[in-house]
Amino acid sequence: MYRAIPDEILLECEKPARYVGNEVNIVKKDPSKTDIRFAFCFPDVYEVGMSHLGLQILYYFLNRRDDTYCERCFAPWTDMENKMREKHIPLFALESQEPLKKFDFVGFTLQYELCYTNVLNMLDLAGIPVYRKDRTEKDPIIICGGSCAYNPEPLADFVDIFYLGEGEVLYDEILDIYKSFKKDGHTKQEFLERLLDIDGLYMPQFYDVRYKQNGEVEAITPNNTKARRTITKVIVKDMDKAFFPEKQLVPFIEVVHDRVTLELFRGCIRGCRFCQAGFIYRPVREKKAETLLKQAESLVKSSGHEEISLTSLATSDYTCFEALADGLLEKFKGKEINLSLPSLRVDSFSLELMKRIQEVRKSSLTFAAEAGTQRLRDVINKNISEDDILNGCALAFEGGWLKVKMYFMLGLPTETDEDLYGISSLCDKIVEKFFEIPKENRPRPVTVNASASCFVPKPFTPFQWDAQDTYEDFGRKGQLVKNAISRKQVRFTYHNTMMSSLEGVMARGDRRVSAAVYKAWQLGCRYDGWSELFDFEKWKQAFEYCGLDMAFYANRKRSFDEVLPWDHISVGVSKRFLIEEREKASKAETTPNCRQICSQCGAKCFKGGVCYDKQ
Amino acid sequence: MTNNNFRYRFKFTKTDEMKFIGHLDFMVSFQRACKRADIPIAYSNGFNPHQLLNFASPLSLGYTSIGDYGEFQLTKEIPAEEIKERLNAALPFGVRILDAAELKKEAEKVMTSLSAAAYEIEFEKSVTPDTIYEKLGSFISQNEIIVLKKTKHKIEDTNIKPDIINITDISDNTAKLKAVVYSGSVRNLKPESIAEAFMIYTGLEFFKNKNHYTRLDMYMTDENGKLVGLLDGVEKI
DSSP states (O other): OOOSSOHHHHHHSSOGGGGTOOOBTOOOOOGGGOSEEEEEEESSOHHHHTTOHHHHHHHHHHHTSTTEEEEEEEOOOHHHHHHHHHHTOOOBOTTTOOBGGGOSEEEEEOOOGGGHHHHHHHHHHTTOOSSGGGOOTTSOEEEEESGGGGSOGGGTTTOSEEEOBOTTTTHHHHHHHHHHHHHTTOOHHHHHHHGGGSTTEEOGGGEEEEEOTTSSEEEEEESSTTSOSSEEOBOOSOTTTSOOOSOOOBOSSOOSOOSEEEEOEESOSSOOTTOSHHHHTOSOEEOOHHHHHHHHHHHHHHHOOSEEEEESSOGGGOTTHHHHHHHHHHHTTTTTOEEEOOSOOOSHHHHHHHHHHOSSOOOOEEEEEESSSHHHHHHTTOOOOHHHHHHHHHHHHHTTOOEEEEEEEESOTTOOHHHHHHHHHHHHHHHHHHHHSOGGGOOSOOEEEEEEEEOOOOTTSTTTTSOOOOHHHHHHHHHHHHHHOOOTTEEEEEOOHHHHHHHHHHHTOOTTHHHHHHHHHHTTOOOTTSTTTOOHHHHHHHHHHTTOOHHHHHSOOOOTTSBOTTTTEEOSSOHHHHHHHHHHHHTTOOOOOTTTOOOOOSGGGGOOGGGGSOO | OOSSOEEEEEEEEEOGGGGGSOHHHHHHHHHHHHHHTTOOBOBOOSSSOOBOEEESSOOOTTOEEEEEEEEEEESSOOOHHHHHHHHHHHSOTTEEEEEEEEEOTTSOOHHHHOOEEEEEEEOOTTSOHHHHHHHHHHHHTSSOOEEEEEOSSOEEEEEOGGGEEEEEEOOSSSOEEEEEEEOSSSSOOOHHHHHHHHHHHTTOOOOGGGSEEEEEEEEEEOTTSOEEETTTSSOBO
16 A cells, blocks of 8 residues: 555654554545545644544544545654655655645644644644645645643634534534535635634634733634634533444554543533643533443454543542443453553442452552642642541552552642642651551552642633742752652652643643744744653743743733633633632632532533533 | 363464564554454463464564464364454454464474575665676575674674575566575574675665565474475374
8 A cells, every 4th residue: 555654764763653554443435535534633642642532533423424534643753753854755644645735624632732833843744834824725724622722822823723622513514514615616714704603613813812011811802793702612412322433443553542442421520620621521421331331342342452441530420330330340251351440539349349350460549639738638629538548548458459659739729838748748648557557468568659740720720810830849849748758668759840831831821822832843842741852941942032921821820800811712611610619719618519519610501411410 | 281272373464554563563463353353262371361372483573474374272163264264354454364274282383383484585776686697696605694693782793694595586577586594493584684695795785674575484394304384284183
């Protein structure tokens, strides 16, 4: 078969399988016989992108249409990028190996703020002008979705359409309109204007941003009469009726997650105040256990994977968890299929279950404590107590687990040094708990791996107005915790502080930040989320060049009445609710979860999910 | 092999995009295909049970093959022809089972049996059919054929001539050699070493990845000392 990259170049690059396609369950179509060509791009390396459930769903969702051919494209690693530039090979899609420039749509999923330079780089490698204003009728339409699309402004100058919400909802309508517009000879501009009729799509060119003297946004206003003031995300109401592929692409090389992924539900009932996913994906919508069992069966059969992962934001909150776990164990008995249960709350029930599913191999147990003291956990509405953790650990140690992972955050709002010392003392207490069990029941030593991320305030959370710590603060705090840990069984690491700083800038950036992203990319930034390629000096240079101050975006406290760069976008959760939550956080007051009581966050407007379940 | 499993050996191809898949990744892909085909493959006991599946010898990244061999144990007896059909329906494009047979319990393991392999070397354009016609004879009749072999710790001159069984000119419009060489755990030669030695001999610069290598078949030695295919020579049921 034709390959875009000559064999000898492929063989000189790391992991050539990233670039040749041909995987099991790949969709093959004759591009000349389809009306619409859609390139689904993941702005990171193949192994990361292929582990993304959204890609797997949308790939088959779009390809179920006979008139559409959806192909994949990943960011080439730097070794391949250099070869492609040297040999003038344009970026191509894996299936047909044809250049992206030939496509009708080039779509990116934005899962992480530090992939933005990769988006620009991929467009450039494809020979597509990076800036929207430089593109012509001949160029593909650039559409972006994913969690980072909820603050689209840092990419607003480059992208034609931001898709806000879940892909299954609008793509059929978009593609139908596109097809008829293309047939009737309408222009791209006419097509984009037509899309103004659909809620959930944001076309930045139809909105102007004005700034105040002090740099704050003054107003974001439509410049087209059809453009709506607020664009609201779209969601699937009934997850049991939603499209879900019976197949999964199975890569030939090891990727981050080599397994069947079952999606138990979308959304989260908890409302942890730092967690963007907990707000933007509301309300919780579950799949029935029987739906999942059916999907598990066909996915295992068609993939040949030996592991099923149950994914969601909090697996223990799945109301049919017991029925599902029992059903899966029954179905795959004696078939050498493992179950993996990420995001599981550790209690006696889950430990009993884990004993059943992994008789011999005991992996580590994970607790996301997030903060070191009860006060700070109340501030962030993280509903887990020290007793929960210590009792969970005691049960785990008795059950034979000897590795504990702890997740924390540095720099949470209202944090003091006392909270930081809380992290070290909690880790030490876990080790002490281990020594409480009789010596004869301790076959091997315990290890506690504690890691801390640096808190990044995100849009659509109660902390969206808060100042982020500087990277110097993060560094001091990380060292403070590290030095305070006394037990040698505890290993403490913390995330790259400068990377977290940049993430903070991007997360709450406005449209002016587009210029800095462009400049940073020109200076050679790409793969900013990869520590071996991350170059903070270049980013500083880029911001300086554009006359922008990173601290203005990351480290500045906003007032509740400031116009935020994403104020024209709605995830259903109201600003009023977020303000209330922020005020409760200041008083360390918690908010009950969605199943205990409805707190009137606003997500009820979507007319589905947990908001309409019997309380 | 003191168990009640049923042993099968199969001959297969690895062509097209599959040449970019390294040996360990290929193993995993093959295992998944067995799962998809619902082949009742037996698992090892122990802490990390794995499929009882082996290949005769890894194929280097970038090589294709039209004659590789593998072996597995099943918990149920299935006609070899059915195994071939079911696997072919599940295997990725570029991998095909050409033949399969059930083995006697006492048959030697495929990795141990392997003694030689045949390769085709298709040269890049700088080597012409004429070059081969003119130089092959004198190349082979050298007392020693020396290449630099890299091991983990050192680089040293190695005489590869004793590892070569025969080389034939099979050029058509492009320059091609067929080389039969010793292969397996005792003695092993990669065809790229022959290509390297030949190109240096003819005064050309050698780039490993510009030539193309195909494994044509793999052999065992029968009781008369003759080379026979790994499926032809084995004790079948």
